[in-house]
Amino acid sequence: MFSGRQVSIIKIILDNNLGVHGSVIADTLSVSSRTIRNEINEINKLFGKALILSNNKTGYSLNEQYKSEIKLLLNDVDDRNDGLLRSYEILGKVLFDAELQLEDLSELMNYSSQTIRKDIQKLDQHLLSHYQISLIEVESEKIKIKASEEVIRETLFKILKDAITSNNTDYAKLLEVILDDGFKKELLDQVLDAIFTLCDECEIQISIENIKILQAAVVICIVRNEYNFTVENEKEIINPILLTLMSKVSNLNEKDLPLLQKLIHTFKIIKNDKSIEIHDFSRVVLDEFIDEVFDKYNLNLKESDDLYNNMLVHIEYMLRRIENGYELRNPIISDIKSKYPFAYEVSMLVVHIVYKYKNRYILDDEVSYLAIYIEHFLENINEKIRAVLVSSQRHSINQVLEKWIDTNFKNQIVIQKILDKTRMQHYNLSSFDLILTFNEQIYSTELETFAFNGLPEMRDVNRLNECIHTVKMNQRIKSAINNYIHVDLIKIFDDTTFENVIEELSNLLENKEIIDSSKEFSEDVIAREINYPTNLGDTLMMPHPLYTFANKTAVAIGVIKKGIEHNENVVRLVFLLAIEKVRNSEINFIFQFFKQISNNKNLLKSLYESETKEEMISNMFKFSSSKN
Structure with a gap:
C-alpha cells in the first residue's frame, strides 16, 4: 500500500507521540521538507482518511483513532508481507519445481494470483538491476525457471552476500525463505563449525562476514544437491582449502567447488605469516591511478607507504570481485560522497583505468570504498599547516606543547616560530597559517587563532582538528x-x-x-x-x-x-x-x-x-x- 519511504515517515511520526516537525523527518531521511509534505499528502490519499495530522506548533502526528489500524498494517509490512522478502519466498518455491501453475502457487502462499504476478515482476526487476540476471518467467499460467543451475547458485550466493554485508536482513531467515523446505538450522550450524575447524587446520584468517557468506553458499550447494540439482562444471585445479572443506561436510562434491572457488577468490584470506597474495596487474592499476592523481590534482599518494600498501590490497580484491561478479555494496555511500566529495572524485580516476583493461565499469559503491583511503591521506599526510606559537610561558612549557603537536599532528602542523605577545604585534605574520597560544586574549584579523586552556589535553585534539580544517579551507577558498x-x-x-x-x-x-x-x-x-x-x-x-x-x-x-x-x-x-x-x-x-x-x-x-x-x-x- 505504502512505499518504503512512506512507511519510514509513518514510523518516525508513530515514535514521536508529541509530534515531530517535517524538517526533522527530512533530515532523518536525507530528503527535502517539500518531499516530506508531498509524501504525507500521498499517504493520506492512499489511506483514504486523515491518517497524519499537521499542527504549526507541534508538527506532524498520527490521528489517534487510526493508530491501532496503522500498527497492524506496519506489523504486516515488517513481517513476511515485505514485498521483496515475499518475492524471495516465491523464488524459493519455484526453484525446487521445474514448473508451477500460477494458481497452485497462489493457493500455496495464500495470496491472489495478481499479487503473485506483481511480486514476480518486482523480483525480476530487482535481480536485473542488482545482478543483471533474470531467473524466472510467467508463461501463460505457468511459472518457469529459465536459468542454468550454475547461474541459479551464483545468483543465490550474491543475494546472500549482499544481505550479510549490508546487515539489513537476517541472512538465516533469508536463507530459510530461499531454500524453502530444504532449509535446516542444524545444517547451518554444522557448516559453520566445519569452516571454523578448517581455518584452524589450514592456519588462515577469514573475516566473520566472509565466513557467513561461505557458510550460506555451502548450505545452498548441499540443499540443491540433496534435491538432485547439480552443476556441470569442467574439472579445474581447486584451492586446497575447499578440498579440505569438502572432506568435512556431507553432500558437498567436486562439481560444487569451482563455483565456491570463484566466491572465496574474492575473500581476503590471511595466512598466519600475515602474507597476502598480490598479482602484478593490481600494481599496474594502482601505479597508473597514482600517476593520474598526481598529474591531475598534484597529490603524491606515494608519500605514504602505508597508504600505498592498503590501497594495493583493496585494489587486488576489488579486481577479483569485478572478475567474479561479487562487487561490494556500500551502505554508507551517500555519507561518503557528501562528507568526502574531493576524495570521492579523486577515486573516480580508477574507473576509466579499470575500464581500459576490463572493458567494464566498476560500481559506484566500490569507488566510495577507495575514497576512504584517499580521505585519510588528505587529512593526515597532505600539506602541513605553518604555525606560530605566541607564548609567555617558560621554555619547558613550550617544549611540552611542541612535543604534543609532534605526537598528535606530526603530518599536519609544523611550529615555525615562537614569539611573545609583544613581538607578535610587530612581526610580519604573512608567512604563517595559524596562531597557537595559551592566551585567550590573543587575536589576529589575518590568521585563525587557536587558544589552549592550560596544558594541552586529549579534548584539544578534536578542537584543533576542526581549526586545521577551517584554516585549509579559508587559506585558498577566495x-x-x-x-x-x-x-x-x-x-x-x-x-x-x-x-x-x-x-x-x-x-x-x-x-x-x-x-x-x-x-x-x-x-x-x-x-x-x-x-x-x-x-x-x-x-x-x-x-x-x-x-x-x-x-x-x-x-x-x-x-x-x-x-x-x-x-x-x-x-x-x-x-x-x-x-x-x-x-x-x-x-x-x-x-x-x-x-x-x-x-x-x-x-x-x-x-x-x-x-x-x-x-x-x-x-x-x-x-x-x-x-x-
Whole structure:
C-alpha cells in the first residue's frame, strides 16, 4: 500500500507521540521538507482518511483513532508481507519445481494470483538491476525457471552476500525463505563449525562476514544437491582449502567447488605469516591511478607507504570481485560522497583505468570504498599547516606543547616560530597559517587563532582538528572563487529540467571557450549521473563529465528557483564543473567549498534565493571570509 519511504515517515511520526516537525523527518531521511509534505499528502490519499495530522506548533502526528489500524498494517509490512522478502519466498518455491501453475502457487502462499504476478515482476526487476540476471518467467499460467543451475547458485550466493554485508536482513531467515523446505538450522550450524575447524587446520584468517557468506553458499550447494540439482562444471585445479572443506561436510562434491572457488577468490584470506597474495596487474592499476592523481590534482599518494600498501590490497580484491561478479555494496555511500566529495572524485580516476583493461565499469559503491583511503591521506599526510606559537610561558612549557603537536599532528602542523605577545604585534605574520597560544586574549584579523586552556589535553585534539580544517579551507577558498567562479557563468532558472540545466550551463562554458563542444560535454555529464550520481545533500549537485576535459577549469552555476526532482531529491543549486587535464591542487578546495555550502543551510538558502547573479557571488565571498 505504502512505499518504503512512506512507511519510514509513518514510523518516525508513530515514535514521536508529541509530534515531530517535517524538517526533522527530512533530515532523518536525507530528503527535502517539500518531499516530506508531498509524501504525507500521498499517504493520506492512499489511506483514504486523515491518517497524519499537521499542527504549526507541534508538527506532524498520527490521528489517534487510526493508530491501532496503522500498527497492524506496519506489523504486516515488517513481517513476511515485505514485498521483496515475499518475492524471495516465491523464488524459493519455484526453484525446487521445474514448473508451477500460477494458481497452485497462489493457493500455496495464500495470496491472489495478481499479487503473485506483481511480486514476480518486482523480483525480476530487482535481480536485473542488482545482478543483471533474470531467473524466472510467467508463461501463460505457468511459472518457469529459465536459468542454468550454475547461474541459479551464483545468483543465490550474491543475494546472500549482499544481505550479510549490508546487515539489513537476517541472512538465516533469508536463507530459510530461499531454500524453502530444504532449509535446516542444524545444517547451518554444522557448516559453520566445519569452516571454523578448517581455518584452524589450514592456519588462515577469514573475516566473520566472509565466513557467513561461505557458510550460506555451502548450505545452498548441499540443499540443491540433496534435491538432485547439480552443476556441470569442467574439472579445474581447486584451492586446497575447499578440498579440505569438502572432506568435512556431507553432500558437498567436486562439481560444487569451482563455483565456491570463484566466491572465496574474492575473500581476503590471511595466512598466519600475515602474507597476502598480490598479482602484478593490481600494481599496474594502482601505479597508473597514482600517476593520474598526481598529474591531475598534484597529490603524491606515494608519500605514504602505508597508504600505498592498503590501497594495493583493496585494489587486488576489488579486481577479483569485478572478475567474479561479487562487487561490494556500500551502505554508507551517500555519507561518503557528501562528507568526502574531493576524495570521492579523486577515486573516480580508477574507473576509466579499470575500464581500459576490463572493458567494464566498476560500481559506484566500490569507488566510495577507495575514497576512504584517499580521505585519510588528505587529512593526515597532505600539506602541513605553518604555525606560530605566541607564548609567555617558560621554555619547558613550550617544549611540552611542541612535543604534543609532534605526537598528535606530526603530518599536519609544523611550529615555525615562537614569539611573545609583544613581538607578535610587530612581526610580519604573512608567512604563517595559524596562531597557537595559551592566551585567550590573543587575536589576529589575518590568521585563525587557536587558544589552549592550560596544558594541552586529549579534548584539544578534536578542537584543533576542526581549526586545521577551517584554516585549509579559508587559506585558498577566495583564490578558488576568484579563479573559477565568474558572474557570467551563472544562470537563474525558473521552471526547468535537470537535462536542460546541464545543456544551458554547458552552452555558457562553450561561449567562454572553456569547453569545445557543449553537446559532447553535456551528454557526458548526463551519462555519468546514471552510474555515478553527484548529489551533495538533498538540494545541491556538482555534476561533471567522466571523460570530457576542458580547455581550462571553471564552474558554471545553475540556480533553480522552483527546484527540480532528481535522484529522489529536490535540487536547487547545480555547480557544473569543467576541469582541465593539468596538475591542479586547488580543485580540492573547490570540492571542499561545495561540501561546506551543502552543510550550511543558511548559506544554501541565501544562494538559491539570490535575486541576481551578483548577489549570489557576494554571498559566497562573505561565507568564504567568515571563520565558519
